[in-house]
Amino acid sequence: MSEAWIIEGVRSPRGGGKQGVGSMTHIHPQRILAQVLNALQERAGFDPADVEDVIMGNGSGVGDHAMDIARMATLDAGWPVSVPGVTLHRFCGSAQQAVNVAAMSVMSGQQDLVVAGGIESMSRTAPLSVDGFTANNAHLYAQYPLVPQGISADLIATVEGFSREDCDRLGVESQRRAAAAIDAGHFKRSVVPIHNDDGTLALDHDEYPRAGTTMESLAGLNPSFAKMGAMNPPNDTRSFDEICKAVYPQISEVNHVHHAGNSSGVVDGASALLLASPEYAKSRGLKPRGRVVMTATAGSEPVIMLTAPAPATQLVLKKAGMRKENIDLFEINEAFAAVVLKWQREMDLGNEKLNVNGGAIALGHPIGATGGMLIQTALDELERRNQSTALIAMCTGGGMGTATIIERL
Ligand SMILES: CC(C)(COP(=O)(O)OP(=O)(O)OC[C@H]1O[C@@H](n2cnc3c(N)ncnc32)[C@H](O)[C@@H]1OP(=O)(O)O)[C@@H](O)C(=O)NCCC(=O)NCCS
Numbered sequence: 001m002s003e004a005w006i007i008e009g010v011r012s013p014r015g016g017g018k019q020g021v022g023s024m025t026h027i028h029p030q031r032i033l034a035q036v037l038n039a040l041q042e043r044a045g046f047d048p049a050d051v052e053d054v055i056m057g058n059g060s061g062v063g064d065h066a067m068d069i070a071r072m073a074t075l076d077a078g079w080p081v082s083v084p085g086v087t088l089h090r091f092c093g094s095a096q097q098a099v100n101v102a103a104m105s106v107m108s109g110q111q112d113l114v115v116a117g118g119i120e121s122m123s124r125t126a127p128l129s130v131d132g133f134t135a136n137n138a139h140l141y142a143q144y145p146l147v148p149q150g151i152s153a154d155l156i157a158t159v160e161g162f163s164r165e166d167c168d169r170l171g172v173e174s175q176r177r178a179a180a181a182i183d184a185g186h187f188k189r190s191v192v193p194i195h196n197d198d199g200t201l202a203l204d205h206d207e208y209p210r211a212g213t214t215m216e217s218l219a220g221l222n223p224s225f226a227k228m229g230a231m232n233p234p235n236d237t238r239s240f241d242e243i244c245k246a247v248y249p250q251i252s253e254v255n256h257v258h259h260a261g262n263s264s265g266v267v268d269g270a271s272a273l274l275l276a277s278p279e280y281a282k283s284r285g286l287k288p289r290g291r292v293v294m295t296a297t298a299g300s301e302p303v304i305m306l307t308a309p310a311p312a313t314q315l316v317l318k319k320a321g322m323r324k325e326n327i328d329l330f331e332i333n334e335a336f337a338a339v340v341l342k343w344q345r346e347m348d349l350g351n352e353k354l355n356v357n358g359g360a361i362a363l364g365h366p367i368g369a370t371g372g373m374l375i376q377t378a379l380d381e382l383e384r385r386n387q388s389t390a391l392i393a394m395c396t397g398g399g400m401g402t403a404t405i406i407e408r409l
Contacts (some may be wrong), residue, residue, distance in 0.1 A: 012235060174355065
């Protein structure tokens with residue numbers, strides 16, 4: 001098997017995802033991604049004509065995100081028409097899956113130069129829907145009455161006994177670490193500026209974090225998913241909370257602990273990494289920053305939905321012949337506080353090596369783009385600390401988890 005070298009990675013800033021408030025909401029997602037692709041090309045100095053595929057994750061696939069956004073953004077970037085693009089969807093794990101697929105392709109020897117990452121303008125996607133996951137398939141719904149992700153996160157907290165305070169503590173720590181990372185310039189290596197169509201600067205830094213967040217400032221926030229929990233999905237006489245109780249009879253009620261300060265932020269953003277075979281890279285003088293060691297994907301019960309990061313972590317470690325002690329840094333996506341707490345409980349790990357620059361609660365989680373961002377953050381941090389190995393894992397819709405182990409070269 002060949003190796004998949006990571007030559008370079010860049011990302012847009014995470015811009016606020018509320019229309020009229022965020023600094024990139026007016027920019028078409030194809031344009032945001034095209035600018036990231038061109039920044040990657042400028043940074044790494046490769047010939048776009050040699051790129052064999054541009055694989056991009058996206059969790060929406062409709063409206064301005066529709067029609068194979070990877071191909072459209074590649075054309076918008078002005079790359080040769082010979083460069084194809086493909087968009088893939090594994091919900092929140094889409095960009096990580098794109099990088100994993102690119103790595104598999106390069107490692108198998110089928111392709112030599114692949115760009116992978118993702119894009120999501122959450123400001124353009126519909127607000128969190130209460131119908132949705134089973135896409136009107138009554139047969140599937142009868143087996144798995146999937147609930148919205150915020151309800152699933154509250155269900156994890158309830159089943160596991162995580163309190164509102166436990167979740168708030170994680171939210172405060174995410175903000176504290178993100179603020180320290182921003183002050184120290186830790187994201188400067190990966191973030192590239194995004195410009196408006198007239199060439200003026202739109203945004204050059206993550207704008208979602210709220211430095212100075214405390215337990216006291218979070219204490220006053222209302223749970224975000226309690227009202228939703230009392231609502232009925234279409235074609236079901238039960239509320240979402242009642243569905244949770246039916247699937248998890250050990251609970252007497254759903255404890256709605258998640259809110260804006262301990263859930264991932266709704267933001268816009270894009271990411272892209274360049275992966276190459278050693279032979280191609282050497283022949284073009286491209287220096288590797290790292291390599292993909294192993295990838296894995298796992299599934300878990302889909303109503304609670306967000307519990308597969310630990311099984312994915314265990315699987316990727318097993319496949320790589322490694323133990324958790326061999327990993328220097330972990331990036332576990334902070335989709336919701338309870339997701340990370342559950343991962344920590346299952347993995348029996350503290351937070352010393354975990355999300356050391358903060359996570360999506362502070363920084364935001366642009367669904368289909370986040371995986372690429374996490375891999376870059378991990379690689380940047382390995383370089384900064386002169387360490388070797390990082391493991392990145394995410395939960396996704398539908399009850400899945402994605403995982404990647406990278407090694408600095
Ligand atoms: C949780 C969620 C619904 C909150 O959305 P929202 O209510 O629009 O959030 P807002 O940004 O308006 O914040 C709500 C309030 O909390 C406040 N707030 C947010 N973060 C805060 C913080 N860190 N400290 C103090 N206050 C904070 C806001 O100022 C706002 O106050 P206001 O109502 O007085 O203006 C939304 O962030 C969400 O859906 N996140 C998860 C997204 C998701 O599911 N991704 C996929 C994961 S698998």
